[in-house]
Amino acid sequence: MTPDAGAPSRERIAEAAGRLRGVARRTPLLSSPYLDEIAGRPLWVKAECLQHTGSFKFRGGWAALTALPEGTKGVLTYSSGNHAQGVARAAEMLGLPAVIVMPHDAPAQKRNNTAAMGAEIVGYDRHGEDREAIGGPMARERGLHLVKPYDDPDVIAGQASVGLEIAEQAAEAGIAGGTVIVCCGGGGLTAGTALAFEEAAPGFTVRPAEPDGYDDVTRSLAAGHRMANQARPPSLCDAILTPVPGEITFPIMHRLCGPGLAVTDDEALHAMALAFARLKLVLEPGGAVALAAALFHGDALADGPVIAVATGGNVEADIFAEALRRFPV
Amino acid sequence: MTPDAGAPSRERIAEAAGRLRGVARRTPLLSSPYLDEIAGRPLWVKAECLQHTGSFKFRGGWAALTALPEGTKGVLTYSSGNHAQGVARAAEMLGLPAVIVMPHDAPAQKRNNTAAMGAEIVGYDRHGEDREAIGGPMARERGLHLVKPYDDPDVIAGQASVGLEIAEQAAEAGIAGGTVIVCCGGGGLTAGTALAFEEAAPGFTVRPAEPDGYDDVTRSLAAGHRMANQARPPSLCDAILTPVPGEITFPIMHRLCGPGLAVTDDEALHAMALAFARLKLVLEPGGAVALAAALFHGDALADGPVIAVATGGNVEADIFAEALRRFPV
Numbered sequence: 251m252t253p254d255a256g257a258p259s260r261e262r263i264a265e266a267a268g269r270l271r272g273v274a275r276r277t278p279l280l281s282s283p284y285l286d287e288i289a290g291r292p293l294w295v296k297a298e299c300l301q302h303t304g305s306f307k308f309r310g311g312w313a314a315l316t317a318l319p320e321g322t323k324g325v326l327t328y329s330s331g332n333h334a335q336g337v338a339r340a341a342e343m344l345g346l347p348a349v350i351v352m353p354h355d356a357p358a359q360k361r362n363n364t365a366a367m368g369a370e371i372v373g374y375d376r377h378g379e380d381r382e383a384i385g386g387p388m389a390r391e392r393g394l395h396l397v398k399p400y401d402d403p404d405v406i407a408g409q410a411s412v413g414l415e416i417a418e419q420a421a422e423a424g425i426a427g428g429t430v431i432v433c434c435g436g437g438g439l440t441a442g443t444a445l446a447f448e449e450a451a452p453g454f455t456v457r458p459a460e461p462d463g464y465d466d467v468t469r470s471l472a473a474g475h476r477m478a479n480q481a482r483p484p485s486l487c488d489a490i491l492t493p494v495p496g497e498i499t500f501p502i503m504h505r506l507c508g509p510g511l512a513v514t515d516d517e518a519l520h521a522m523a524l525a526f527a528r529l530k531l532v533l534e535p536g537g538a539v540a541l542a543a544a545l546f547h548g549d550a551l552a553d554g555p556v557i558a559v560a561t562g563g564n565v566e567a568d569i570f571a572e573a574l575r576r577f578p579v
Numbered sequence: 580m581t582p583d584a585g586a587p588s589r590e591r592i593a594e595a596a597g598r599l600r601g602v603a604r605r606t607p608l609l610s611s612p613y614l615d616e617i618a619g620r621p622l623w624v625k626a627e628c629l630q631h632t633g634s635f636k637f638r639g640g641w642a643a644l645t646a647l648p649e650g651t652k653g654v655l656t657y658s659s660g661n662h663a664q665g666v667a668r669a670a671e672m673l674g675l676p677a678v679i680v681m682p683h684d685a686p687a688q689k690r691n692n693t694a695a696m697g698a699e700i701v702g703y704d705r706h707g708e709d710r711e712a713i714g715g716p717m718a719r720e721r722g723l724h725l726v727k728p729y730d731d732p733d734v735i736a737g738q739a740s741v742g743l744e745i746a747e748q749a750a751e752a753g754i755a756g757g758t759v760i761v762c763c764g765g766g767g768l769t770a771g772t773a774l775a776f777e778e779a780a781p782g783f784t785v786r787p788a789e790p791d792g793y794d795d796v797t798r799s800l801a802a803g804h805r806m807a808n809q810a811r812p813p814s815l816c817d818a819i820l821t822p823v824p825g826e827i828t829f830p831i832m833h834r835l836c837g838p839g840l841a842v843t844d845d846e847a848l849h850a851m852a853l854a855f856a857r858l859k860l861v862l863e864p865g866g867a868v869a870l871a872a873a874l875f876h877g878d879a880l881a882d883g884p885v886i887a888v889a890t891g892g893n894v895e896a897d898i899f900a901e902a903l904r905r906f907p908v
Contacts, residue, residue: 284695
């Protein structure tokens with residue numbers, strides 16, 4: 251048994267990386283002297299917004315769908331948009347039908363892109379309905395395989411490939427150790443990255459970054475057990491507004507990660523404006539919280555280099571324009 | 580003698596690539612099914628906006644400055660902003676003083692970034708003064724080495740590394756041949772890329788793309804001799820508003836390139852909006868003309884895959900926001 255129940259083994263992570271090779275993009279690790287200056291330390295950005303479908307989620311989707319048994323009729327998942335697109339693209343490439351349970355208020359771009367890849371979208375009310383209670387029975391009724399967005403060992407194994415790549419790229423860049431900050435919703439990428447680093451580069455500490463008001467992982471890590479978000483205030487970070495840490499992901503994060511970090515919507519928008527000006531990258535608010543933590547919460551970080559994972563770039567034009575207007579560089 | 584007077588030899592190009600290895604970024608070759616659909620063919624984008632200083636110009640700057648004789652006191656160049664930043668960064672890394680002759684109306688971001696890297700900026704009037712007539716004598720007076728933005732064999736050799744990388748990446752992606760469109764000002768990158776492909780992947784044809792009203796290379800290629808731009812209308816494509824094709828670059832382009840393509844400012848803005856939504860890349864207007872030609876001028880292209888070089892991303896926030904507002908995706 252692995253130390254964390256349900257966690258993917260080292261072998262499973264390596265196999266997922268093998269299936270992703272030549273399919274997922276090896277996204278670049280970027281830097282800018284201007285960002286180093288703001289952060290007060292060497293700062294690197296893993297540009298997963300450049301991944302297929304505009305977020306790292308394609309990795310987990312592909313890893314999970316290529317692990318399905320022969321004869322699988324199709325897949326069903328729930329997602330506000332990035333996991334949806336990752337699964338929809340993987341399903342399209344593999345010729346599998348995909349059904350996505352998506353909140354009615356998901357960003358239009360995410361919804362349209364998911365539909366454009368041939369997935370069937372089933373809407374629900376984010377505030378009044380429970381997507382797991384809709385998705386599980388529907389998958390059973392329709393004979394579809396349920397691919398959970400983070401509490402799935404193959405999804406976690408796929409996201410772990412981000413960590414394996416960063417470890418390689420850090421070694422190439424001569425970065426021997428430091429802090430890796432990951433934008434964190436349910437914890438699939440954070441847990442996967444932490445598992446990858448445990449194996450490949452133990453000199454790094456992974457730390458989750460969350461939006462203010464959705465800091466369930468941060469509070470859970472501090473408490474030592476899973477705690478839910480209560481108030482659920484409005485937030486621009488739609489990609490990572492999860493109610494509670496994952497059952498599989500939390501024990502991994504608890505064993506391997508440093509304390510969580512929480513940033514405001516304004517800090518996320520400011521980080522987006524800086525990524526625009528200094529890295530020429532498009533980030534969405536939920537994909538910018540790790541960079542925001544690196545830039546604006548340095549006092550909460552150990553000395554030394556920081557690598558921030560920029561997890562996604564699926565942002566509506568008006569929100570992006572607002573970031574540029576409010577935070578001129 | 581090489582077939583094109585002043586052109587870098589195969590060896591000089593290989594040496595420049597060697598000096599750039601581990602210094603310049605190997606920028607990714609990206610694609611999107613949405614862009615393929617608009618273009619009506621497989622379309623790839625070489626993301627040189629992710630290069631150091633936000634444009635490919637760092638390559639030529641580094642290649643030229645690392646080829647200088649021992650004891651060089653410093654360098655001088657003229658540029659509206661991208662070559663300026665490329666040279667300024669290379670000079671800063673090498674500890675060399677740099678003087679940049681830059682038009683008074685250069686974009687503020689380009690001006691500020693150049694100054695932030697420690698370069699001395701000398702302003703001039705783009706409409707009333709000749710930057711070559713200012714730069715040449717000033718370099719002699721101050722004992723500085725003049726690094727011309729494109730009519731310099733080491734600069735061309737450095738830009739050629741873009742072509743060598745594309746040839747490698749195309750082979751990795753299984754693209755056996757096709758069209759490579761390059762945003763073209765004086766022709767340093769276009770000529771360098773064409774020389775690289777002649778050697779590394781002769782199944783590709785390089786075609787220059789220019790802004791409407793600044794199609795001197797297009798007209799010169801058609802005429803068989805160098806022709807200047809006359810009217811010089813306003814244009815958003817500040818990075819590539821050169822008066823006439825280079826003396827060294829033109830014979831190379833004439834021997835190796837297909838016909839030029841010209842795009843409107845609106846087409847460049849539309850390509851920027853699509854690169855934002857579909858590639859998560861920030862492009863400047865002058866860095867988007869090749870993509871615009873690939874997307875909107877397919878009728879002027881031979882059948883088969885197209886690779887567009889996205890040469891730069893140093894755009895002011897208000898122009899970027901205008902592109903997003905005018906061309907919603």
